[in-house]
Amino acid sequence: MYNIDMTKNNNEKNENLDDTDDLYATSVLERLTDSSYDEEKTAEKKDNSDFTETSVFEKLTDERYDNRPQEPQKKPEKKSPKKDVPTATAASEVLSFIRDLAICVVAVFLLTSFVIRPVQVKGNSMYPELNDGAVGFSNVIGYNTTGLKRFDIVIIYVAEKDEYLVKRVIGLPGETVAYKDGQLFINDQIVKEDFLDKDYVSSYNGTFMADVASIKLGDDEYYCLGDNRPHSSDSRYYGPFKKENIKSKGIFIFYPFNQFGVATW
Secondary structure (H helix, E strand, O other): OHHHHHHHHHHHHHHHHHHHHHHHHHHHHHHHHOHHHHHHHHHHHHHHHHHHHHHHHHHHHOHHHOOOOOOOOOOOOOOOOOOOOOOOOHHHHHHHHHHHHHHHHHHHHHHHHHOEEEEEOOOOOOOOOOOOOOEEEEEHHHHHHHOOOOOOEEEEEEOOOOEEEEEEEEEOOOOEEEEEOOEEEEOOEEEOOOOOOHHHHHOOOOOOOOOEEEEEOOOOEEEEEOOOHHHOOOHHHHOOEEHHHEEEEEEEEEEOHHHOEEEOO
């Protein structure tokens, strides 16, 4: 009896073991073949990995996790309150305008007194070399530094008329000047006036230049005539011009354009 029961119990145990083994094998097989099982594990690991990386990044960027010695923070400098810029008043604007105007006036004065002088030709006394209305500049600095030579074109100030004349230097200080039969004589020697337009001179049939009696020039006197002798008021009318009355020499014409250039600069 005992043996039969033991045998029976053993058989039941063996059957239970077989069932357990089958269950275990089935469970293992399901784990090996079920993709959802692996994905869940993988996702869980990935989530853990992401969480770990996020934690590390936060520790690297968050000052609370920074164990390095911190430099003492500088206290912000106190900025002084901005001063109110005074607004321009009408009086200050007027003063500024007067100042700028004065500077311009002084600059123009210095320029025209020591460098160049604006010139406008009036009349036909220098025709055909210079036309009426021609505009340009005359050389002040050159006159003051190098002086004058014969046949230079000059700008002369006539005080009694308060006007400027454009003429040509014929006689120099200390010389004796005369005209005979249309010929220029300097110290009794004939001097050719090659600057005159021959065709224009010949159109007057020998009446272009009247005779002029000999005249002795002083140490500071210049005998000056216009190129268009029949239509020029010059030293024949005013007499010799003093050096102090001559303001500049030469003309740079920029209008009219057909005469653009320098005349005896």
